[in-house]
Amino acid sequence: xxxxxxxxxxxPLAVFAFTVAGLITLPLLYVSYLALSADFAVWSRLWATxxxxxxxxxxxxxxxxxxxxxxxxxxxxxxxxxxxxxxxxVWEWALVLPLxxxxxxxxxxxxxxxxxxxxxxxxWQALVxxxxxxxxxxxxxxxxxxxxxxxxxxxxxxxxxxxxxLNVSYxxxxxxxxxxxxxxxxxVTLPLMRPAIVASLxxxxxxxxxxxxxxxxxxxxxxxxxxxxxxxxxxxxxxxSVLSLLLVLFALIFLVAERWFRQRSRFYxxxxxxxxxxxxxxxxxxxxxxxxxxxxxxxxxxxxxxxxLIQWSVASVAQGALDARFVGFIWNSALLSGxxxxxxxxxxxxxxxxxxxxxxxxxxLCLQAAYTGYxxxxxxxxxxxLVLFSHLAPFWYGSVTILVIAYIVHFLPxxxxxxxxxxxxxxxxxxxxxxxxxxxxxxxxxxVTLPLxRNGFIVAWVLMFLQSLKELPATLLLRPVGFDxxxxxxxxxxxxxxxxxxxxxxxxxxxxxxxxLMLLVSKDWRAA
Amino acid sequence: xxxxxxxxxxxxxxDEEASSIVLELRxxxxxYEAGRPAISEISLCAHKxxxxxLLGPSGCGKxxxxxxxxxxxPIIGGEVYLEGQLVSAAGLLVPTEQRRVGMVFQEYALFPxxxxxxxxAFGLRHLSADQRTTQxxxxxxxxxxxxxxxxxxxxxxxxxxxxxxxxxALAQNPVILLLDEPFSNLDPDMxxxxxxxxxxxxxxxxxxxxxxxxxHDEAFAMADRIAVLNNGCLEQFDTPEAIYHxxxxxxxxxxxxxxxFIPGVVENGKVVTExxxxxxxxxxxxxxxxxxxxxxxxxxxxxxxxxxxRILARQFRGSENLYTIGLPSGHIIHSSEASxxxxxxxxxxxxxxxxxxxxxxDQDKIQQWGHNPLPDSDATRGTD
Numbered sequence: 001x002x003x004x005x006x007x008x009x010x011x012p013l014a015v016f017a018f019t020v021a022g023l024i025t026l027p028l029l030y031v032s033y034l035a036l037s038a039d040f041a042v043w044s045r046l047w048a049t050x051x052x053x054x055x056x057x058x059x060x061x062x063x064x065x066x067x068x069x070x071x072x073x074x075x076x077x078x079x080x081x082x083x084x085x086x087x088x089x090v091w092e093w094a095l096v097l098p099l100x101x102x103x104x105x106x107x108x109x110x111x112x113x114x115x116x117x118x119x120x121x122x123x124w125q126a127l128v129x130x131x132x133x134x135x136x137x138x139x140x141x142x143x144x145x146x147x148x149x150x151x152x153x154x155x156x157x158x159x160x161x162x163x164x165x166l167n168v169s170y171x172x173x174x175x176x177x178x179x180x181x182x183x184x185x186x187x188v189t190l191p192l193m194r195p196a197i198v199a200s201l202x203x204x205x206x207x208x209x210x211x212x213x214x215x216x217x218x219x220x221x222x223x224x225x226x227x228x229x230x231x232x233x234x235x236x237x238x239x240x241s242v243l244s245l246l247l248v249l250f251a252l253i254f255l256v257a258e259r260w261f262r263q264r265s266r267f268y269x270x271x272x273x274x275x276x277x278x279x280x281x282x283x284x285x286x287x288x289x290x291x292x293x294x295x296x297x298x299x300x301x302x303x304x305x306x307x308x309l310i311q312w313s314v315a316s317v318a319q320g321a322l323d324a325r326f327v328g329f330i331w332n333s334a335l336l337s338g339x340x341x342x343x344x345x346x347x348x349x350x351x352x353x354x355x356x357x358x359x360x361x362x363x364x365l366c367l368q369a370a371y372t373g374y375x376x377x378x379x380x381x382x383x384x385x386l387v388l389f390s391h392l393a394p395f396w397y398g399s400v401t402i403l404v405i406a407y408i409v410h411f412l413p414x415x416x417x418x419x420x421x422x423x424x425x426x427x428x429x430x431x432x433x434x435x436x437x438x439x440x441x442x443x444x445x446x447x448v449t450l451p452l453x454r455n456g457f458i459v460a461w462v463l464m465f466l467q468s469l470k471e472l473p474a475t476l477l478l479r480p481v482g483f484d485x486x487x488x489x490x491x492x493x494x495x496x497x498x499x500x501x502x503x504x505x506x507x508x509x510x511x512x513x514x515x516x517l518m519l520l521v522s523k524d525w526r527a528a
Numbered sequence: 529x530x531x532x533x534x535x536x537x538x539x540x541x542x543d544e545e546a547s548s549i550v551l552e553l554r555x556x557x558x559x560y561e562a563g564r565p566a567i568s569e570i571s572l573c574a575h576k577x578x579x580x581x582l583l584g585p586s587g588c589g590k591x592x593x594x595x596x597x598x599x600x601x602p603i604i605g606g607e608v609y610l611e612g613q614l615v616s617a618a619g620l621l622v623p624t625e626q627r628r629v630g631m632v633f634q635e636y637a638l639f640p641x642x643x644x645x646x647x648x649a650f651g652l653r654h655l656s657a658d659q660r661t662t663q664x665x666x667x668x669x670x671x672x673x674x675x676x677x678x679x680x681x682x683x684x685x686x687x688x689x690x691x692x693x694x695x696x697a698l699a700q701n702p703v704i705l706l707l708d709e710p711f712s713n714l715d716p717d718m719x720x721x722x723x724x725x726x727x728x729x730x731x732x733x734x735x736x737x738x739x740x741x742x743x744h745d746e747a748f749a750m751a752d753r754i755a756v757l758n759n760g761c762l763e764q765f766d767t768p769e770a771i772y773h774x775x776x777x778x779x780x781x782x783x784x785x786x787x788x789f790i791p792g793v794v795e796n797g798k799v800v801t802e803x804x805x806x807x808x809x810x811x812x813x814x815x816x817x818x819x820x821x822x823x824x825x826x827x828x829x830x831x832x833x834x835x836x837x838r839i840l841a842r843q844f845r846g847s848e849n850l851y852t853i854g855l856p857s858g859h860i861i862h863s864s865e866a867s868x869x870x871x872x873x874x875x876x877x878x879x880x881x882x883x884x885x886x887x888x889x890d891q892d893k894i895q896q897w898g899h900n901p902l903p904d905s906d907a908t909r910g911t912d
Contacts, residue, residue, distance in 0.1 A: 169637035172600055175624040176631035177651030177700060187650075191641045 009358045017350045021366035024409055027384030028248065028372045034241035034387065042238045050226060050239075051246065058222040058250065061143060061215075062205045068148030069204045072297055073155025074197065079294070081163040084279035085287040091294050092160075096521050098301035099153045100513040102470045102487070103146070104213025105506045108494035109305040110137040110146050111217060143220040147208055149301035154207070155200040157521070162196035163189075168277045195261040202258035209251050210377030212473040217494055223247040228379040228473055237387055244380040251375040306510065312503030321504050329505065333485040336400065336475075337468035340407035344415045344464040345457055347408060352419045357428065367420075373410045378473035381410050386477060398480050406474040411467040415460035422456020459519060466516045470509060548576050549612075550736045551597065551704055556606035556616070558596050566592040567760045569606065574704065577734040579727070581741055581751035585783070589760040590740045594706050597738065598631055599624040611703055630697030630705040634712055636689045638681035644668075644692050645677035651700040667695040670729065686714050687722060694726070698733065705730070705737040711746065723749055744784040748772070756780045778889050781821045786850075788861045789819040789894055799888060802857055803827075803879050806886040819894050821887040824850060824864035829877040839875045853877065 080092045098106075113120050114137040125132040135141045170192060174184040190197075215225045223243055230240035282290065313321075348370065355367035373381070385406050389397045396402055426449050434444035472487045479488065486505040493502035552573040559565040567589035574580045582590040595601045596608060599615065599622060608616035610629075615622040638647050648667050652660045668674050671691040681689060690710060697705055710726070711719045727750050730737050741747055747754050748768045756763045756771060756779075764776045775781035778789065792801035794816045799806040806820055829839070829851060840860070841852040849870065851863045863879070871877070 167635070167637065169633045169635065170639060172598075172624070173631060173633065173637045173639075174650070175600075176598060176627075176629055177696070178625045178628070178653070179651070180625055188639060192639075194641065 009354055009363070013350050013354065014363075017354050017363070017366050020347050020351060021369040024412065025369045025372050027381050027388070027409055028376055030388055031241050031244045031248070031376075031380055031384045034237065034384075035245035038238040038242055043242060046239055046242055050243070054221060054223050054226050054243070055246070057140075057220065058209060058224075060140065061147065061220065061222060062208050064140070064144035065147040065151060065208045066201045066204055068144060069152040069155045070197065070201060072148065072152040073157075073200065074159050074193075076152075076294065076297065077156050077159035077163055079290050081160055082277060082280060083282050083286065083290065085282040085290050087291065088279075091291075091298075093521075094298055094302075095156055095294065096153050096517065097298065097514075098150055100510050100517045101150055101302060101305060102213060102472075102490075102506075102509055102513075103150050103211050104217055104472060104487070104491055104494065105309070105510065106150050106301075106305055107137070107143075107146050107214035107217040108490070108499065108502060108506070109308055110142065111494070111497070112308070112499050113137070113304075114142060138218045138220070140220065143215060143218045146214055146218065147211065149297075150214070151204045151207055152297075152301070154203050155197065158196045158200035158203075159193060162193045163277075166192055166277070171277070195264045198261040199258045202254040202261070205254045206251055206258070206374070209247065209254070212378055213491065216473075217491070223250065224377045224379055224473075227377070227383065228477070231379065231383055231386070231477060237383070240379075240383050244383060247377055247380060248375050251377065255374055306507075309503050309507040309510065312500040313507045316500045316503050319500075321501065326504065329484055329486050329489050330508070332483055333469055333487070336403055336407070336485060337465045339400070339404045340411065340468040341415075341461045341465035343404060344408045344412050345419070345461050348412055348416050348419050348460070349423075349457075352416055352423050356420065356423045367416070370416055371413045374413045376410060378406075378410060378471065379477065381406055382474040382477040385409075385474075398478070400480065400483070403475065403478050403480075406478055407464075407468040407471060410471070410474065411464045414467055415464045418456045418459040418463065419453075422453040422460075426452050462516045462519060466513055469512060549573050550576050550578075550610070551738070552607075552609040553593070553597070554607045554609075556593075556596060556603045556608055558592055558601050558603045560601075565604075565760055567596070567757070570755075570757075570762050571606075572755050572762065572765050574736055574738060576736055577731075578736055578752045579730055579750055580738045581747035581754045582738060582757060583741055583744060583747045583754050583784075584757035584763075585742060588757040590742075590757050591708055592760075593757070594708055594738060594740050597704070598629050598706055599627050628700065628703045630700065630702030632690070632693045632697050632705070632707045632710050634709040636681075636693040636713070638689055638692055638696075640681050642680075643677065644673065644679050644681070644684070647681070647692055648696045648699050650696060663699055667699045670698075670733075671695045687718055690714065690722070694729070698735065703736070705735050707737060707739040709740055709742070711741075711743075719746075726750070748784075756783065758783075773885065774887060775821070778819075778821070778894050781887065781889075786824050786862055788822045788824075788859075789889070790822060790859060790861065791817065791819050791891060793817060799886065802855055802859065803861065804881050806883065806888075808888070809886050810888050812888065817891040818888045819891055821889065822861065822881070822883065824862040826881060826883045827853075827861060827863040828880040828882065829853065829863050829865065829871065830880060831871060831875055832878040833876060835876040835878050837877055837879065839871055839873055839877060842871070842873060853879070 076095055080088055080095070112118055114134060115121070116136075121132070121134050124134050135145075137143070137146065166189065170188050171184050174188045175181075179187060209222070210224055211222075212224050212228060214220075215222050216228065223246060227240050227243045227247060230236045230243060351367050351370050354363040376384075385402055386397075389402055430448055430452075431444050434448045435441075439447060469485075470487055472491055475485055475488050476491070479485070484492070486509055489505045490502045490509065493499075493505075553570050555569040555571055557565050557568045557570075570589075570593055572580070582593055584590045592601060596603055596616060597610075602621045603616050604618050606617070607614055610627060613622075614620065615627055639650065642650070645664050645668070648664045649660050652663055655663065664677070668677055671694055673688065673691055673695060676684065676688060676692075681692070684692065690713075693710075711722060714722060723746060729735075739747075739750060751768055753766060754768055754771050755765045758779050764771060764780045766774075766776075771780060772784055775784065775787075781787045781789075790801045790803060792799045792806070794800075794808050794812045794814050796814070797808050799808050799812075799818060799820060801820055803822075812818055836856045838854050839851050840854045843850040843852070844867070846867065848867055849865045851865060851871070853861050853863055855861060861879070
């Protein structure tokens with residue numbers, strides 16, 4: 001009977017989910033296949049020339065950014081959770097804002113700020129004389145700075161949550177055992193935050209490793225950038241796939257690390273009652289110091305870049321930048337992202353539903369397969385689709401379809417993370433109760449299931465939309481000829497150092513991201 | 529059953545003067561918000577090796593008192609002395625880490641990132657590595673945790689976690705051990721055995737301890753003396769027997785066990801009530817309106833044909849039958865009978881009161897406390 005509540009999933013649903021999971025893993029498998037079947041000569045040539053440099057560049061950047069984000073994220077979280085000062089609530093929110101800056105936007109602002117003849121150099125030379133030099137944005141230090149400013153909110157957010165959830169009893173216990181305040185911090189508080197810190201650092205590293213926008217504008221050679229160059233500059237698919245495989249393995253390590261430490265953190269939560277630590281009130285001196293520190297960080301990461309973008313946009317608009325072409329870019333972006341988000345939700349639903357309702361090994365595996373996008377940096381996924389489509393379906397090559405597929409593969413994990421918990425709260429019992437109250441299958445879905453999952457699905461859609469909106473490398477590689485998006489315009493114009501021209505698109509991207517960022521953060525925000 | 533009244537009235541251990549005082553609170557007041565003290569003017573003391581219980585309903589200030597002793601909360605009035613040293617006063621707060629108090633939290637607060645042995649050794653940094661190992665081993669033996677030293681807290685049962693928490697607190701050889709509802713997270717079937725184990729351990733090590741609980745059975749089973757708290761005030765500080773038999777306030781009487789309050793009037797040096805006369809031990813004036821506190825185990829029922837006192841309900845409790853009895857006036861009183869003495873509901877009975885001592889309160893005091901001894905409509909329905 002079709003209307004009965006079933007013990008096994010309906011076959012069409014299972015077949016669909018299995019097919020989708022297969023298709024999503026195809027790019028990864030295909031890249032691995034390409035790399036492993038590449039001529040041994042390609043491997044040895046790359047080992048001899050590019051790989052050591054690229055690996056060490058990527059690793060050093062990851063280490064530098066992780067260290068920087070750790071210091072900024074943990075100290076800022078510590079200050080807003082443990083101290084009471086004027087404007088604390090505002091800072092608590094504001095420190096998340098840098099996440100709204102795509103890396104390539106921040107990178108392009110900093111190429112201007114730190115460029116020769118730029119405002120920072122002028123100020124410095126006014127201070128120490130005309131011989132004064134500052135660090136260039138297009139260097140290891142500059143790239144590290146830009147990426148750090150863009151990623152520290154990950155560490156800040158997770159550390160803040162960990163600190164808020166920390167049972168004060170642990171710290172009181174340490175004091176009762178004779179440990180001083182400082183000793184308690186290092187022996188108890190920080191170790192208890194360790195899972196959150198490591199998880200957020202893994203996230204940061206994953207982000208750095210797969211970033212293309214900033215490193216390409218700052219001309220810093222990482223694996224991701226090199227893959228892109230192999231595809232565009234040298235048309236060397238074999239070399240590109242070898243580098244891609246290395247990159248995937250690199251990313252995989254940190255993805256597994258992140259998962260593992262998130263798992264562990266559940267042992268660190270206490271049962272029973274717990275008290276929120278009291279905030280220590282700050283005097284005027286403390287308030288000034290904390291405010292100065294936060295202002296410096298937020299100013300560098302968000303406020304100054306935004307102000308600069310506004311200033312450039314005003315100048316650019318005055319010169320007539322908001323023409324029909326600009327509207328066309330907005331339309332292209334909205335169309336692509338809207339399609340990707342909508343199809344992402346449609347494709348993700350059966351996967352998440354099957355795994356939460358019938359968690360058989362196969363169904364869970366299908367769901368896990370959908371997460372491969374996480375370890376598939378933009379250029380890698382683009383490479384796989386490029387080669388696949390040119391072999392299998394050349395007529396789709398260079399079409400909107402291939403772009404939408406690339407987005408879905410890449411951003412489905414982000415969507416699934418909100419769809420999964422939403423579907424999990426719909427237990428079979430709820431539907432059974434609805435059925436027992438005389439509702440048919442479709443009416444019980446409409447009146448019980450849908451209202452429960454709606455919010456989670458909206459969040460998923462918004463997330464996938466925004467990620468697609470900001471996407472750069474796959475769009476650059478796969479877009480139809482002459483089909484530019486906002487992100488692509490920013491990158492193209494910034495590469496040529498047309499700062500003013502790039503500003504309206506960049507500003508629009510930042511502004512569009514803000515509400516979604518708030519939506520995302522407020523999901524598990526606890527003001528306390 | 530019949531308590532020795534002379535020792536009860538003194539409410540002291542015979543050797544009190546001789547033994548040394550480890551902890552003393554003098555009129556300590558602590559307030560989280562100005563003007564609303566969480567505890568006010570609490571005075572109590574603990575002697576070496578004594579086990580004190582802080583007993584009261586939730587929100588009565590018992591945990592606050594414990595936190596004041598530990599030095600987690602400052603006081604705004606009074607003093608706290610540990611081993612004769614002033615540790616808390618208005619404007620003075622010796623930090624917890626300098627007090628050498630052992631602490632066992634309700635949820636144990638075992639450090640989740642440390643193994644059992646590392647948890648126990650946490651407070652032993654001042655010792656050499658060898659001494660530390662020796663001390664940890666001694667604690668493991670004492671609490672029966674040998675074999676568990678390399679486990680993490682989440683790999684232990686609730687009872688094992690409690691023992692680790694205890695071992696960690698005792699390892700640093702504390703001046704006083706503070707236990708905040710240590711049995712509330714355990715399976716109720718296990719608590720009887722665990723109470724006994726803890727009691728034996730504290731006795732064996734001659735540890736001075738303060739235990740916070742809301743369960744009077746737990747307090748009676750463990751304590752040398754009990755401090756009953758209500759609304760931040762100390763209601764009574766005495767031995768368990770005195771608390772039970774000679775409660776000093778209606779609140780204490782009601783909180784530590786079932787109690788009925790029967791109104792009476794003092795006439796000719798006796799307290800005359802509906803269920804008989806009681807000696808006027810406290811020396812009320814003739815004509816004074818008082819209430820007599822009666823516990824169910826002081827009252828027995830005997831069936832009698834012509835009585836207008838009737839059994840309204842019977843509750844079977846395994847070891848006893850608890851009868852609810854309606855008096856002719858409409859007052860309700862309870863009687864505890866052997867579990868084999870079964871009388872049907874509606875049986876007419878007369879009461880035998882076997883009280884060796886009388887606990888009397890002013891009727892005004894009862895009204896203030898909010899307990900209304902006058903019959904309500906439900907109670908009168910069962911009578912003629």
